[in-house]
Amino acid sequence: MAGVSLKCGDCGALLKSVEEAQEHAELTSHSNFSESTEPVLNLLCTVCSKPCRSKTESDLHTKRTGHTEFVDKTSEATKPISLEVPKVGATAEEAVTATTNQDEEMVVPEVDKKVLEELESMGFSTARATRALHYSGNSGLEAAVTWIVEHENDPDIDQLPLVPANTKVEAPKPSLTPEELRVKQQELRERARKKKEEEEKRTEREREKERIRIGKELLEAKRIEEENERKRILALRKAEKEEERRAREKIKQKLEEDKAERRRRLGLPPEEPSVAKPAPVVEEKKSFLPIRPATKAEQMRECLRSLKQNHKEDDARVKRAFQTLLTYVGNVARNPDEEKFRKIRLTNQSFQERVGALTGGIKFLEICGFDKIDGGEFLFLPRNKVDMAVLNSAGSELDSAIKNPFFGVL
Template structure:
C-alpha cells in the first residue's frame, strides 16, 4: 500500500490527498503519483518543528541555531488509503461554502482535458463521461494511466455521470510596472527579514562574547588564586625551614658560649650582674644609632605587583611587543587615576571594550595585576574604589610598570 504521494513536477513528498490538493492550489502542479517511500519526519529536539528534507533542516538551523533532530519517520508513517482520502476531500469540497459570491455565480462547465486522448478513449468504447473523469482526476496525458484509473473506479456510482465544475477565470496579467513594484516589495520584505535576523544573531554573538569573557576572567582568577596559594604555602615552608635553621644556630652559639665559660672556670649561665651589664650595653648601642626618617612603602603590595608582572613575562613567551603595549596601556590607566583620583571615569574600565580586550585582557596575568593594584569586577566593568586609589599604591604600580617597559632584563634575571 502507498505510503505517500509524490509531485512529479517538483519531487515533493506529500503524506495525504489533502496535502496534494493544497499543493495543487498553491503551485498549479497536478501530476501526482503514489509512492512506497515514507515521508521523512525529522523533528527538532529543541522546539519540536518537523522537517521533511535536508533543505528545511538547514533553513531551520540557520534561523534558530537549533542543530539536533530526531528521526520520527517510522513513528509518523502510516499506509495511505488514497481512494478514501480522495472521496473525503471531494466531500469536503462539496460541503464547503463558496468563497465568494462570484464563485457561487460562476457557470458550471466541463474541465479542460486533452481532446485527442478524450476522442481515443471514446473510440475504444468508453463513454465521454468516464473518459472525461479519468483524464481530469488522474491529471495525466497518458492513455494507459487513464484506462487504469477507469478500471480502478468501476464501482464508483458517479463514474458515468457528467462532470461539471465552476469556471475558473484566469487572473489578469500584471503590467510591467505592477510586476516591477510587486518584485520590489518582495525584495524589501526579504531584506527587512534578513536585517532583523542579522540583528538577532548579533545580539546572540554579543551575549556569547560577554559570557566567554566572564568565564575567561573567572578561570584566570582561579588559576591566579591557586598559584598565589601555592606561593604562600611555599613561603611558609621556607620560613619554617629558616626558623629551624636559626634555632639550630642559636643553640650552637649558646652551646659554644657555655663551653667557653666552662673552660674559663665560670658558671655556664650568666649571673644577674652580667645580665644587667649586657642589657645596658645593648641599650647604649641602640642609642648610638642615628634615626633616619624614611617613607614606608607598601612592601608586600609592591612584591605582589612585581611578581604578577614577572609571571606575565614568563607565561607569555615571544610576546615582548604585546607585553609592552599591555604594560603601557595599564601605565596610562594608572597615570590618569594618579592625576585625578576623585574622577570616577578614570577608575572604571569596560571589560567588553575592544581596545581593552585586544591590548590588555588577551594576555594572561594582566587582569591579576589590575586586581593586585586594587581594581574589582562590578558587572561588565573593572572598578578601583576611591579608598584604594592612594598615592603610595599608584606610585608603586606606576614604577613597576615603567620598569617592566624600559628594563630589557625585566623578568629574565
C-alpha cells in the first residue's frame, strides 16, 4: 500500500505533506521522517464542521465547545502523499491550494453577516470575528465575544477557518433585535439575581445551623463544668468531714489516755470496759467530760464564719470586710506603738460601710483586744493589751478566709 502520510520517527507524529514535515522539523529539530500507510485522521464536528486530525484534538475541541458528535471522513480524504517539495518562491495561497487539492476543496464557512459587522465595529479583525462566529456555532454576539476571550492566545486566532466545500453548513441563527436583546439581558439579570438570593438564603441557613450547634456545645460544656465543680465541692466536704471525724477520734483517744494516766497516778486499777461504760444516758456521761474553753483562734474563726453566713448573698462585700479587718490587724502588728492604728472611730462612714454594718465585724476586733471607749464612739486597743500572738492568729484566720473559696460554706 502506498504511503499516505509522513511519520516522525522521533515523536510518532503523522504529517500530511512534506511542507508540514519541514515545519515540524523547524519547530522540534526532529529529522527522522518516513512514509507511513497510517492515514492522518479527518474528524469533522457535526455541529460546527471543525476538522480534527487526531483523537486528542477532537477531545480538546469537545472540552472547549461541548460538541461531542464527529463524522470520520478519513477514508474520503486519504490520498497517496506527494514527496515533491513545493517550489521556492511560491505564494502562500498556492501552497494552501496545493495542500488542499491533496485532500479536498476547503472554503470559508458562512456566518451571520450582521453579527460579523458588529464584531468588526468593536475592533476585531474579520478573520478573528469569522473564526469566533464559526466555532461558537453562530450563537450570537455574546457567545462570539466569549469565544474570542477564551481563545485569544491561540496561534491561529487571526486565520480564517476553512471547511470542506461539500460540507453542509447550518444556516446562521438570526441575531436578536435590540428590543429582544434587552429583554434577554433582563431575563439573565433576573435569573442571576434569584440565584444570588437563593445562595444567600442557603448560606444564612448554614450559618444559623452553625450558631445553634456552637450554642449547644457551649451549654453542654457549661453543664459539664458545673457538674465537675459540684462533684469537687462534695468531695471536699466529704474530705473535711472525714478529717473532723479523725480529729474527734484522736481527742477521744487522748482523753481516754489522760484518764488512764490519772488512775495510774492515783494508784487505781485500770478501768474495766464493762465498768467504764455502765448504762448511764449519753447526756449524763457527757456532763462528766471536761469542757475545754474555745481558744482565741477558734472564736475568731467562728466569728468570721458567722459574718459570711449572715451576708452570703453579697460575697464581694464579705471579702472586702475581711480585707479591711486584715489591714487593721496588720497595721497594729507592724506599728504597735502608733496610737492612730490602735484607735478606730465607729461613726466613720468608710468603716461602717466596710465593717461596722456587717454582723460580726466589730466583734472580731473586740476578740483581738479592742474595747469601746467614749460612750461607744471609738474602738481602742491599749498598748499594754497588744498581744502579738493574738494579732498573728487573727491575720492567719483572715488570710485563710480570703483565700479559701469554701470558707463558711460547710
